[in-house]
Amino acid sequence: MNDFVRGLRLWFAPQRLREEGDTPDYRFSLANERTFLAWLRTALALIGGGFAVAQFLPALTWGVRTCLALALLASGVLCALRAVNHWVRCERAMRRGEDLPVSRFPTLLSLAIAAVALAMVVVVLFGWES
């Protein structure tokens, strides 16, 4: 938890990130940036999925549609915040010459997406449509 708070402080104090360790090869920083952007695109895709569920599934009842859309939007927000956190942690680890941080977030995200997909299948099969 303490590590998390310190990481959170780094979000808002860019100069402190530069103070730590040595500047790594610029190519590693750029690779880290591209990974961050890929996660951000994942977040945007989830948010776009939330919009799509809200707009293109008028046959669903209001409750089911709203729940699915909110689940997608929430996972998109989580994904975006986690993208920043992971980028900061990787950047710091590279500056200090430590191992890159491991994370169980990809597993959790895949499980969440699988759950949403299963929910969609159930909704379609059992015809919870208005």
Add this chain to the structure above:
Amino acid sequence: MSAPQRDPGLQPERTRLAWRRTTLSCTVVAVLAGRQALHQGTGPAAVSAVALGVLAWLGFLRVAHLRLTALGPARPRPMSPRAALTSAACTVALAVSAAAMLF
């Protein structure tokens, strides 16, 4: 003159393209937000949700443009935490405007 200094892996180029892809994704989401707004009518809640979405999109465009310019040199500096935070905040703002338009 800059040819011998060029990175053989084209890393700045690839990072620029990654920013462009992300801007494109952001634009798609913003267009979906606008489409949702068209069906929503013109209540105060809908208008503020649309305004939030447009602001988030413009904010993202600005961050991406600054970063694309900064990636011009052969050995660009790493992205600043502020750019990372702003782009993520714009993404979150788009999600918030989407959630606001659901109700």
